[in-house]
Amino acid sequence: MSTGTTKLDVVVSDVVPVNELVTRFHFRRRDGQLLPTFSGGAHVVVEMRDGGRTRLNPYSLMGSPLDTREYTISVRRDDVGRGGSLFMHRSVRPGLEMVISYPVNLFSLDLRARKHLMLAGGIGITPFMAQTAQLAAEGGNFELHYTCRTASLGTYADVLRERYDRRIRLYHDDLDERIELDRLLSTQPLGTHLYVCGPAGMINWVRDRAAALGWPAETVHFEHFAAPQPGLPFDVTLAVSGKTTRVDEQQSLLEAIEAAGVDPPYLCRGGVCGQCETNVISYDGKFIHNDHWLSEEDHRSGCKIMPCVSRFEGRSLVLER
Amino acid sequence: MAAKSIISRPVYGTLSPQPGKHHLFIADAEGALAISDMAGRAPAGFFDGAEIDFIPGPGGKHIAALEALKPAQFHQAPSFASLLPRLKQTLANAHMGLRLYLAGTEGLIGQAMQVALEAGIDHTSIQTEHRGSLARRMQCVHCKGITENVTTQPATCAHCGLLLLVRDHYSRRVAAFQGVCINAEDRSEIPPMEEIFR
Numbered sequence: 001m002s003t004g005t006t007k008l009d010v011v012v013s014d015v016v017p018v019n020e021l022v023t024r025f026h027f028r029r030r031d032g033q034l035l036p037t038f039s040g041g042a043h044v045v046v047e048m049r050d051g052g053r054t055r056l057n058p059y060s061l062m063g064s065p066l067d068t069r070e071y072t073i074s075v076r077r078d079d080v081g082r083g084g085s086l087f088m089h090r091s092v093r094p095g096l097e098m099v100i101s102y103p104v105n106l107f108s109l110d111l112r113a114r115k116h117l118m119l120a121g122g123i124g125i126t127p128f129m130a131q132t133a134q135l136a137a138e139g140g141n142f143e144l145h146y147t148c149r150t151a152s153l154g155t156y157a158d159v160l161r162e163r164y165d166r167r168i169r170l171y172h173d174d175l176d177e178r179i180e181l182d183r184l185l186s187t188q189p190l191g192t193h194l195y196v197c198g199p200a201g202m203i204n205w206v207r208d209r210a211a212a213l214g215w216p217a218e219t220v221h222f223e224h225f226a227a228p229q230p231g232l233p234f235d236v237t238l239a240v241s242g243k244t245t246r247v248d249e250q251q252s253l254l255e256a257i258e259a260a261g262v263d264p265p266y267l268c269r270g271g272v273c274g275q276c277e278t279n280v281i282s283y284d285g286k287f288i289h290n291d292h293w294l295s296e297e298d299h300r301s302g303c304k305i306m307p308c309v310s311r312f313e314g315r316s317l318v319l320e321r
Numbered sequence: 322m323a324a325k326s327i328i329s330r331p332v333y334g335t336l337s338p339q340p341g342k343h344h345l346f347i348a349d350a351e352g353a354l355a356i357s358d359m360a361g362r363a364p365a366g367f368f369d370g371a372e373i374d375f376i377p378g379p380g381g382k383h384i385a386a387l388e389a390l391k392p393a394q395f396h397q398a399p400s401f402a403s404l405l406p407r408l409k410q411t412l413a414n415a416h417m418g419l420r421l422y423l424a425g426t427e428g429l430i431g432q433a434m435q436v437a438l439e440a441g442i443d444h445t446s447i448q449t450e451h452r453g454s455l456a457r458r459m460q461c462v463h464c465k466g467i468t469e470n471v472t473t474q475p476a477t478c479a480h481c482g483l484l485l486l487v488r489d490h491y492s493r494r495v496a497a498f499q500g501v502c503i504n505a506e507d508r509s510e511i512p513p514m515e516e517i518f519r
Contacts (some may be wrong), residue, residue, distance in 0.1 A: 190417060220325045
């Protein structure tokens, strides 16, 4: 069993379309008990049993941490992904029994901060839904800057404005509204912590500008789940368990290892937490590293791989699993 | 250079120029040399956005060397206490992006860090370099009095007079090493006093 991934038996209590791309799912415990406590920024891994396939995707909890009668996640439909979000949108209905992991937080608030400055892009708004609820309940000092493509795709922008009024600033791409990032970062009081969640380009931009403007790295927090990318199928040999298996086009290496009956540790399944780090024993081919955990040196060495998001192309791959 | 002992005992590094536009240096005595040394590794124009607050101490040296760096502001103070109002004011008006550099004696680094922590700066975000005296600021754990410039082991509390073992146990909150009564069982037992924090 994987570290921190004790399972919860839940039932889908509600499915709510939010806009043309995003749907919200509500989960309650099948035994009627309260769900485990979580803090703003936590995610759960949702098991999607789709015919013979099982996908496990992480989603941020977006409800208030003060209410553990139910968990809510919001899923953006990705028509060109590996199919996890499409499964959620097409097949998940109220009453469906599902299995999710205990919550894990890799994007928690630093509660020593004097002020929390939050930057969200698109569906990256979800962890901030929980964090703002948590802070608002404690009288915390926060400000959220939220960039979305259009007003109609500004998921929960209306809810946030209604709850927090002027603490929420909205920027619409179609109206050419842009965050004045340098000015924003240069005018924050000492003791401010910065949180960013959104597309990779946005996260990199914000981190680069914050570093250049003298923000210490420990005050800059980001969440970047890399969804596993599809790719060419390849074979993998698991030396410790003595198994060889095929990784399909739409399957992640970690999912293939699990399908072969081996259970490596994991937490985020998004290339950030480091739990599933795996040693490479030998290989003939090239790695496609997609994680944010290993160093560039590790990537070049050919000695390690993060099977949750990274792939391989070539003749043979032997892992220490 | 202070040796690593227990986890709360502060360890100091070597000042290194950080990214950003606003840099605040607090130094005393030979701490000035840490700033001069760092200046050699700093990019051109680095001190255009820098303030140096310097406590020269009795020797009165190194002032010209710091002025030669042409910081945007240079301020001298006769003691940390006299610098304190200015430091508090500077930090109260500062924004994220201000980087703090502390160089010199442990007492100076500790007290400046204490003010910075109160202003919301994390201790891990502060550049420090120890130069000069190892004399300690000590808090008596019994009467809570602070004794400055302790150089001996054991040391006498300047407030309650107890003979104290000066521990490596350090409090960032009070910016002092902890002093614990060394002869609580038998006050007639007086261990020899050695000067070890020079």
